Amino acid sequence: MTISFEPTQGLFHLQNKQMSYVIQLVHALYPAHVYWGRPIRSGQLASILQYQERCSFSPNPIAHDRNISFDTLPQEYPAYGTSDYREPAYQVALPNGSTITELVYDKHRIYKGKPQLEGLPSTYVEHEEEAETLELELQDAAIGLRVILSYTLFEGHAALTRSVRFINEGSAVLKLLRALSMSLDYSHSDFDLLQLSGSWVRERHIERRALAPGKLTVESRRGSSSHQHNPFIALLAKDAGEDHGDVYGFSLVYSGNFAAHAEVEPYGTARVSMGINPFDFSWLLTPGEQFQTPEAVMVFSHGGLGDMSRTFHKLYRTRLCRGEFRDRTRPVLVNNWEATYFQFNAEKIESIASAGRELGVELFVLDDGWFGKRDNDDRSLGDWVVDKAKLPNGLEDLVARVNGMGLEFGLWFEPEMISPDSDLYRQHPDWCLHVPKRRRTEGRQQLILDFSREDVREAITGMIRDILGSAPITYVKWDMNRNMTEIGSAGLPPERQRETAHRYILGLYQVLETLTSEFPHILFESCSGGGGRFDPGMLYYMPQTWTSDNTDAISRLKIQYGTSIVYPVSTMGSHVSAVPNHQVHRETSLKMRGDVAMSGNFGYELDLTKFTEEEKAIVIEQIAQYKQIRPLVQFGEMYRLLSPFEGNETAWVIVSEDKTEAMVAYFRVLAEPNAPLKWLRLKGLNPAYDYEISGLEGIYPGDHLMYAGLAVSGLQGDFQSKLWVLSRKA
Numbered sequence: 167m168t169i170s171f172e173p174t175q176g177l178f179h180l181q182n183k184q185m186s187y188v189i190q191l192v193h194a195l196y197p198a199h200v201y202w203g204r205p206i207r208s209g210q211l212a213s214i215l216q217y218q219e220r221c222s223f224s225p226n227p228i229a230h231d232r233n234i235s236f237d238t239l240p241q242e243y244p245a246y247g248t249s250d251y252r253e254p255a256y257q258v259a260l261p262n263g264s265t266i267t268e269l270v271y272d273k274h275r276i277y278k279g280k281p282q283l284e285g286l287p288s289t290y291v292e293h294e295e296e297a298e299t300l301e302l303e304l305q306d307a308a309i310g311l312r313v314i315l316s317y318t319l320f321e322g323h324a325a326l327t328r329s330v331r332f333i334n335e336g337s338a339v340l341k342l343l344r345a346l347s348m349s350l351d352y353s354h355s356d357f358d359l360l361q362l363s364g365s366w367v368r369e370r371h372i373e374r375r376a377l378a379p380g381k382l383t384v385e386s387r388r389g390s391s392s393h394q395h396n397p398f399i400a401l402l403a404k405d406a407g408e409d410h411g412d413v414y415g416f417s418l419v420y421s422g423n424f425a426a427h428a429e430v431e432p433y434g435t436a437r438v439s440m441g442i443n444p445f446d447f448s449w450l451l452t453p454g455e456q457f458q459t460p461e462a463v464m465v466f467s468h469g470g471l472g473d474m475s476r477t478f479h480k481l482y483r484t485r486l487c488r489g490e491f492r493d494r495t496r497p498v499l500v501n502n503w504e505a506t507y508f509q510f511n512a513e514k515i516e517s518i519a520s521a522g523r524e525l526g527v528e529l530f531v532l533d534d535g536w537f538g539k540r541d542n543d544d545r546s547l548g549d550w551v552v553d554k555a556k557l558p559n560g561l562e563d564l565v566a567r568v569n570g571m572g573l574e575f576g577l578w579f580e581p582e583m584i585s586p587d588s589d590l591y592r593q594h595p596d597w598c599l600h601v602p603k604r605r606r607t608e609g610r611q612q613l614i615l616d617f618s619r620e621d622v623r624e625a626i627t628g629m630i631r632d633i634l635g636s637a638p639i640t641y642v643k644w645d646m647n648r649n650m651t652e653i654g655s656a657g658l659p660p661e662r663q664r665e666t667a668h669r670y671i672l673g674l675y676q677v678l679e680t681l682t683s684e685f686p687h688i689l690f691e692s693c694s695g696g697g698g699r700f701d702p703g704m705l706y707y708m709p710q711t712w713t714s715d716n717t718d719a720i721s722r723l724k725i726q727y728g729t730s731i732v733y734p735v736s737t738m739g740s741h742v743s744a745v746p747n748h749q750v751h752r753e754t755s756l757k758m759r760g761d762v763a764m765s766g767n768f769g770y771e772l773d774l775t776k777f778t779e780e781e782k783a784i785v786i787e788q789i790a791q792y793k794q795i796r797p798l799v800q801f802g803e804m805y806r807l808l809s810p811f812e813g814n815e816t817a818w819v820i821v822s823e824d825k826t827e828a829m830v831a832y833f834r835v836l837a838e839p840n841a842p843l844k845w846l847r848l849k850g851l852n853p854a855y856d857y858e859i860s861g862l863e864g865i866y867p868g869d870h871l872m873y874a875g876l877a878v879s880g881l882q883g884d885f886q887s888k889l890w891v892l893s894r895k896a
Contacts, residue, residue, distance in 0.1 A: 167181070167182040167183075167297075167298060167319060167320075167321045168180075168181055168182075168298070169181075169276050169298045169299075169300050169317075169319060170208070171274065171276065172208070172211075175190065175211075175212040176190055176191030176192075176194055177189070177190050177191075177200075177208075177211050177212060178190075178274070178300060178302075179208055179211065180298075180300060180317060180319045180326065181205055181319075182205070182319055182320070182321060182322075182323075182324075183205065184205065184323070184324030184466070185202070185203060185204060185205060185324050185326075185466045186201060186202070186203065186204070186205045186206045187201070187202045187317070187319070187326055188200035188201040188202070188211050188214070189242055189302070190211070190212065190215055191271050192215075192234065192239065193228060193231070193234070194271065195270040195271055196236075196239065196241065196270065196271070197241065197242040197243065197271060197302055197304070197315070198215060198239055198240055198241055198242065199240040199241065199242050199350055199351050200214050200215055200240075201214055202326075202350070202414070202464075202466060203412065203466060203468070204466075204468055215240070217231075217233035217234060218233060218238075219232045219233050220235060220237070220238055220433075223237075224237035224238055224249065225237070225249040226249070227248055227249050235249050236248060236249040236250035237249050237250055237251055237252070237431075238433055238435075239351075240351030240352075240353065240435065241349065241351060242302070242315060242349065242350075243255045243256065243269065243304070243313070243315055243330070243349055244349055244437075245257070245267055245268060245269065246265070247265060247266045247267075248266065248268050251431075252429055252431055252437050253349075253381065253427050253429050253437055253439055254344060255330075255344070255346045255348075255349035255439055255441075256313070256330075256332075256342070256344050256345050256346065257342075257343040257344040257444070258309075258311065258340050258341065258342055258343065259340070259341040259343055259448075260309060260338070260340065261338045261339065261340075265343065267306045267309065267311065268306055269304035269305065269306050269311070269313055270304060270305065270306075271302065271303075271304055272303045272304060272305045272312075273303045274300065274301060274302050274303060275300070275301045275303075276298065276299070276300050276301075277298070277299055278294040278295065278297070278298055278299075279291060279294035279296075279297060279298075279299065280296075280297045280299055280318045280327075281299065281316070283329060283458055283460075283461060284458055285458065285672050285675065285676070286419070286420075286458060286460055286461070286672070286675065286703075287419050287460075287461075287486075287675060287702070287703045287705075287706030287707065288327070288329070288419055288460075288461040288486075288706070289318075289327055289419070289461065289463060289481060289482075289485045289486050290485055290486075290488075291320075291485065292485075295321065296320060296321050296322070296485075297318050297319060297320050297321060298318070298319050299316060299317065299318045299319075300316070300317040300318075300319075301314050301315070301316050301317075302314070302315040302317075303315075309336050309338070309340065310334060310335040310336020310337065310338075310453075311332065311333070311334060311335070311336065311340060312332075312333040312335050313330060313331070313332055313333070314330065314331040314333070315328070315330055316328065316329050316330070316331070320481070320485075323465075323477055323480065323481050324465055324466050324467060324473075324477050325463060325464065325465045325466075325477055325478075325481050326463075326464045326465075326466075327461050327462065327463050327464070328347060328348040328461070328462045328464065329347050329348075329458065329459050329460065329461045329462065330345065330346070330347060330348075330458075330459045331456055331457070331458050331459070332345060332451060332456060332457040332458075333455075333456045334451040334452065334453055334454065334455050334456075335453075335454075336453060337453055338453070339450060339451065339452050339453070340450075340451040341448050341449070341450055341451070342448060342449040342450075342451060342457055343444060343447070343448050344444035344447070345441065345442060345444075345449070345457060345459050346425075346439050346440060346441030346442070346444075346459065347418065347440055347441035347442075347459040347460055347461060347462040348416070348438075348439065348440055348441065348462040348464065349437065349438070349439040350437070350438045350439070350464075351435060351436070351437050352401075352435060352436040352437075352438070353435055354434055354435060354436065355377050355430040355434050355435060355436035356377075356403070356404055357376075357377050357401040357402060357403065357404070357428075357436060358374050358375060358376050358377070358401070358402045358403075358404065358406075359374070359375055359376075359377055359382055359399055359400070359401060359402075359428050360372065360373070360374045360399065360400040360401075360402055360471075360731075361373050361384045361395065361396070361398070361399050361400075361426075362395070362396040362398055362728050362729075362731060362732070363384070363394060363395050363396070364393060364394065364728075365393050365394060366393045366695050366696065366698065366715065367696065367714060367715050367716035367721070367749050367750075368393075368714075368716065368721070368725070369393050369396075369696065369697035369698070369700065369713070369714050369725055369728070369729070370396055370697065370700070370725060370728035370729045370731070371724055371725075371728050371811070372724075372727075372728050372731065372809075372811050374402070377401075377428055377430050377436060378430060379430050379431075379432070380429070380430060381427055381428070381429040381430075382427070382428045382429075383425060383426070383427050383428075384399055384425075384426045385423075385424060385425040385426065385443050385445070386422075386423050386424055386443065387423055387443060387445055387446070388423070388649035388650060389422060389423060389614075389649055389650025389653065389667055389670070390421060390422060390423075390646070390649065390650075390694060390698060390699045391420070391421050391422070391424060391698075391699050391700070391701040391703070392649070392698055392699075393694075393695065393696070393697060393698040396700065396701065396732070397417065397418035397420060397424040397426070397440075397701050397702075398415070398416065398417045398418070398426075398731070398732050399415075399416050399426045399428065399438070399440070400413055400414060400415040400416065400471070400474065400731075401413070401414045401428065401436070401438065402414075402471070406470055406471070407470050407471070408470050408471050408472045408806055408809075409469065409470045409472055409473075409849070410469065410470045411468070411470050412466075412467070412468050413466070413467040413468075413470060413471055413473070413474045414438075414464070414465070414466055414467075415463075415464065415465040415466075415467070415474045415477075415478065415732070416438060416440050416462060416463075416464055417462070417463045417464075417465075417478065417702055417732055418440050418441065418460055418461075418462050418463075418701075418702070418703075419460055419461040419462070419463060419486070419701075419702040419703050419706065420442065420460035420461075420671070420701065420702075420703045421671055421674070421675075421699055421701050421703035421704050422442070422667055422668060422670070422671035423442060423443035423445070423446075423447070423667055423668075424440070424441065424442060424443050425439075425440070425441065425442075425443040425444065425445070426438070426439070426440040427439045427440070440462050441459055441460065441462065442459065442460065442668060446653070446664055446667070447664055447665075447667070447668065448664040448665065449664075449665050449668070450661060450662055450665070460703070463478070463481070463702070465477045465478055465481075471731065471806075472805060472806055472849070475730060475731055475732065475804070475806075476803050476804070476805075478732050478733070478734075479730075479733070479734035479735075479803070479804065480734075480803075482702060482705060482732075482733065482734060482737070483734040483736050483737070483801070486702055486705055486706055487705055487706070487709040487736075487737070488706065488707075488709070489682065489686055489709065490686055490687065491689045491709050491710075492709055493801075495796045495797055495800055496689065496710065496736075496767040496796075496800060497528040497529040497574060497641070497689075498526065498527055498528045498529065498768050498769055498789055498792060498793065499527065499528065499529035499530070499531050499576065499641070499741075499769035499770070500518060500519070500522045500527045500529075500530055500531065500769060500770045500771075500774055501531040501533055501643075501741065501769060501770070501771045502515060502518055502530075502531070502532060502533055502773075503533035503534065503578075503771060504717075504743050504744060504748055504771045504772055505518060505744075505771070505772050505773035505774075506518075506535075506773070507534075507535070508534065508535040508540065508541050508542055508543075509535075509541075510535065510556065511556050511557075512556070512557050512558070512559065512563070512564050512567070515530070515532060515564060515568075516564070516567050516568070517775050518530070518773060518774050518775060519567075519568045519571055519573055520571060521774035521775045521777070522573060522770075522774050523571045523572055523573055524782075525774065525777075525782060525785045525786050525789055526785075526786060526789035526790060526793070527573065527769075527770070527774075527789065528573060528574060529573060529574040529575070529576055529640070529641055529769075530568050530573045530574070530575055530576065531575075531576035531577070531578065531641060531643060531769075532564070532575070532576070532577055532578060533578040533643070534578050534580070534645075535553075535556070536552060536553060536556065536557060536561070536577070536578075537549060537550055537551060537552060537553055538550075538551065538553060538588065538589075539553065539555075540553060543610055543611055543612075544585065544587060544611035545585045545587040545588060545611075546585055546587070546588050547580055547583040547584050547585040547588060547612050548583070548584040548585060548588045548589075548590030548591060548615070549585075549588050549589050549590055550579070550581075550626075550629040550630065550632075550633055561577075561633070561636060561637050562636055562637045565637035565638060565639065566637075569638060574638075574640040574641065575637070575638065575639055575640065575641070576639065576640060576641025576642065576643065576689075577633070577634075577639050577641070577642055577643070578642075578643045578645060579630060579633075579642060579643070579644055579645065580644075580645040580646065580647060581615075581626050581629075581630055581644065581677070582614060582615055582617060582626075582646050582674065583612045583613070583614060583615060583646070583647065583648070584597065584598055584612065584613050584614070584615050585611060585612050585613075586606075586608070586611070586612075586613065587611075591613075594622075596656045597615055597616055597619070597621075597622050597625075598613040598614060598615055598616060599613065599614045599615075599616050599650060599651075599652060599653055599654060599655065599666065599670070600613075600652050600654055600656070601652045601653075601654035602654075604652050605652070606652060607651040607652060609647070609648030609649065609651070610647050610648055612647070612648060614648065614650060614670075616655050616656070616657065616666075616670070617670045617673035617674050617677065618655050618657060618658065618665075618666055618669035618670045618672075618673050619655065619656075619657040619673070620657075620673075621657075622673075623673050623676060623677050626677065627677050627680055627681065630681060631681065631684065634681070634685050634688065639688060640687060640688055640689060641688060641689045641690075641691070642688055642689070642690045642691070643691050643693055643712065644678075644690055644691065644692055644693060644708065645693040645694065645695075646693070646694040646695075646698070646699060647694065647695050648695075650667065650670075653666050653667050654666055655669070671703075675703070675707070678690075678707035678708070679707065682707050682708070689709075689710075690707065690708040690709075691708055691710045691711065691712060691739055692704040692705075692707075692708040692710070692711045692712070693711065693712035693739075695715055696712055696713065696714035696715035696716065697711065697712070697713050697714045697715075697725070697729070699711070700713065700729065700733065700737075705733075705737055709736070709737065710736065710737050710738065710739055710767050711733075711737055711738070711739060712739040713725060713726060713729055713738045713739055713740060713766065715749065716747075716749045716750065717741055717742070717743035717747065717748075717749065717759075717771055718743075718747040718749055718750045718752050718754070719754045719758045719759045719761075719762040719763075719833075719885070719887075720750075720752060720754065720835055720885065721749070721750060722740065722762050722763075723762065723810040723816040723833055723835075724810045724811060726738060726740065726762070726765060726766065727806065727809060727810055727811070727816060727818070728811075730804055730806065730818070734804070735765060735766055735799055735800060735802075735804055735820065736767070736800040736801060738765075738766035738767060739766060739767050739769070740762070740763040740764075740765065740766025740767060740768060740769075741763055741768070741769040741770055741771040742756070742759040742760050742763045742769070742770045742771065742772065742785075742788075743759070743770075743771040743772050744771075744772040744773070745759075754885045755885060756781055756784050756785070756788075757784065757887060758833070758885050758886065758887045760784070760785075760788040761831060761833070761887040761888070761889050762831075762833065762887070764788070764791070764792050764795070764799065764829075764831070764889065765799065765818065765820070765831055766799075767800070768789075768792045768796075770785075791889075791891075794891075795827075795829050795891055798820060798822050798827050798828070798829055799820055799829060801822075801823075802820040802821050802822050802823070802827070802828075802829075803820065803821050803822075803823065803850055804818055804819075804820050805818060805819045805820075805821065805848075805849035805850040806818050807819060807846055807847070807848070807849065808832075808846075810833075810835075814834060814835050814836055814838070815832070815833065815834050815835070815844075816832075816833040816835075817830070817831060817832045817833065817846055818830075818831055819831070819848050819849060819850060821849075821850035821851060825850070825851055825852035825855060825868075825894070826855070826893065826894040827891075827892065827893050827894070828848070828850070828851060828857070828891070828892040829889065829890070829891055829892070830846065830848060830876065830888075830889065830890040830891075830892065831887070831888075831889055832846060832878055832887065832888045832889075833886070833887045834881060834885075834886045834887070835884065835885065836884050836885075837881075837882070837883050837884050837886070843877070843879075844877070844878040844879070845874065845875030845876060845877055845878065846875055846876045846878055847871075847872060847873065847874075847875040847876075848871045848872050848875070848876060849872065851868040851871055851872055851892070852868050852894075853867070853868040853869035853872055853873075854868060854869070855867075855868045855894045855895075856868070856894065856895040857871065857892040857893065857894055857895060858892070858893050858894075858895050859876075859890050859891070859892050860889075860890055860891040860892075861890065862890070865895050866892075871892075876890065
């Protein structure tokens with residue numbers, strides 16, 4: 167791994183064993199993008215950029231060089247207004263009312279390691295030798311603006327991170343109108359764009375479409391990364407698939423409003439950019455102040471989507487997620503939500519926990535309804551005190567009773583919300599996001615606390631701290647159940663109101679940093695109506711996310727498959743729920759539900775006391791099997807075999823890093839009459855190893871399983887599944 171600079175030609179070459187990324191200073195002033203792809207040697211890098219004079223409608227900023235126009239130059243961080251008419255990476259409003267700026271190269275720095283981003287989550291290194299960083303310092307001397315483009319190249323990953331820092335070194339106040347984290351120009355536009363989109367209970371479905379002249383945008387304006395669109399896009403070569411072809415992935419480590427653009431301009435080139443959504447955003451930079459953008463993670467793969475995914479998986483699992491639970495297996499849990507909703511008491515909770523103990527469950531999670539007067543979802547959010555009507559002896563007593571059975575205890579919170587019918591709202595009606603003289607629009611009968619305010623953050627942090635310190639709680643489900651409206655803050659002056667949404671996210675990160683640091687023994691799981699905030703920013707603080715409120719096994723095939731495009735199995739919460747399913751009212755077998763849920767952090771979301779003896783036997787077997795394969799599932803490498811977006815079947819295999827173990831999962835939705843025979847060609851095994859397969863006799867060579875396949879047989883009826891566990895024959 168090296169980052170080198172060749173001063174004569176102004177060339178920066180960022181290179182590791184997996185890829186090269188090249189930047190060139192044009193006329194020693196303007197950072198231009200030269201190349202990103204497979205590793206290449208440095209001999210003729212300067213010959214890659216080609217210059218050609220275009221018509222007068224592409225003006226020439228350098229008078230003596232008519233071959234240069236920003237309208238056609240592939241740039242690293244472009245502006246608008248000085249001859250580039252494409253999507254800009256940044257925009258600044260000046261005191262004179264104009265928005266014309268021009269950044270030019272001033273200096274650079276290359277060093278080992280990777281810096282932390284102030285106040286923001288980001289990937290990290292544990293040793294300096296794991297990465298090298300290039301900082302390109304640009305300046306607009308006329309207004310005293312300095313902009314630092316940061317690039318970090320990892321040693322062991324085909325990954326590059328980018329972020330940007332703005333510094334006002336002048337004497338006047340500047341206003342950022344746009345501050346994206348990265349921009350990248352390609353020499354052609356022969357790509358498909360892949361995105362992960364959907365809605366509540368239908369998250370992260372795969373959408374692929376061709377680039378065409380104009381601009382494609384994937385974004386959120388909802389105050390969070392959202393159910394609708396994930397902060398990720400990928401560009402795929404036309405021939406790229408799961409296992410072959412060039413793929414370029416872009417993922418934003420941020421939990422708020424984002425935008426990702428892919429623009430094709432008249433000369434057939436493409437520009438990709440990503441960062442905080444400039445819609446309804448601005449940020450005042452007073453003299454001496456700085457603004458840091460979130461981090462964009464860029465992954466290159468010449469082995470298709472699967473290879474790209476595994477790069478993201480390993481990077482995010484080992485160098486984004488943090489804390490004690492990063493490398494620890496996660497407990498099998500039962501959550502009482504779909505079992506009781508708000509209607510429970512201590513005895514009912516104890517009965518579910520007792521049933522769980524008999525089945526092998528390790529953790530009981532008490533969901534919504536344990537605090538204030540929370541008998542339904544229209545009250546008490548913000549009143550984080552135990553409801554003595556339901557738990558007359560307090561939380562401490564209930565936790566002690568559950569612990570006495572040998573189970574750990576977890577608790578649900580929704581700390582970012584406030585109910586208008588709550589003591590907290592009656593005391594502090596200005597603590598929610600709101601705009602004076604405007605309606606306070608409710609969602610799920612609740613409003614959003616203004617986490618941009620320090621007093622609000624301190625109050626909520628104190629309440630949560632008191633609860634977590636009151637009993638041996640080892641798990642927290644952190645929920646957030648609505649999108650932002652009337653985005654304004656009583657704590658900000660008029661000229662800073664459009665900073666509210668971003669300041670909210672910064673405030674949330676500060677609260678999470680405080681609580682996860684103070685309670686390192688607690689496993690925090692993020693939730694936002696399921697997967698409404700399944701993003702890298704949240705994973706930095708909480709190593710797993712409730713993947714979706716939709717627990718239907720068939721729906722989960724697409725949700726979990728789509729989620730795996732970017733996020734590792736260890737980050738996905740996946741539970742067995744009751745049938746008919748509470749979201750889509752479908753009936754599937756307990757086996758099918760268990761087989762789907764085992765490809766994640768496993769648990770149950772139903773009333774365990776209602777199981778028949780036959781069902782208890784199935785669940786005991788499921789939990790025992792999951793505990794056996796848990797390290798493999800949570801820390802192995804995932805290879806996708808059959809896509810639910812392309813047919814009636816879904817399959818994947820999870821393989822241990824040393825290739826000695828694997829779990830194969832196969833799912834068929836609908837039965838077919840007189841169906842053909844079926845073989846699954848596995849991936850990721852060592853072709854030279856011999857494997858034993860659970861439930862099958864004989865020894866199976868790895869090359870046999872990968873190239874001839876594993877026979878699928880014996881399935882009858884709709885909604886069928888099979889799991890095989892492979893282990894290397896000693």
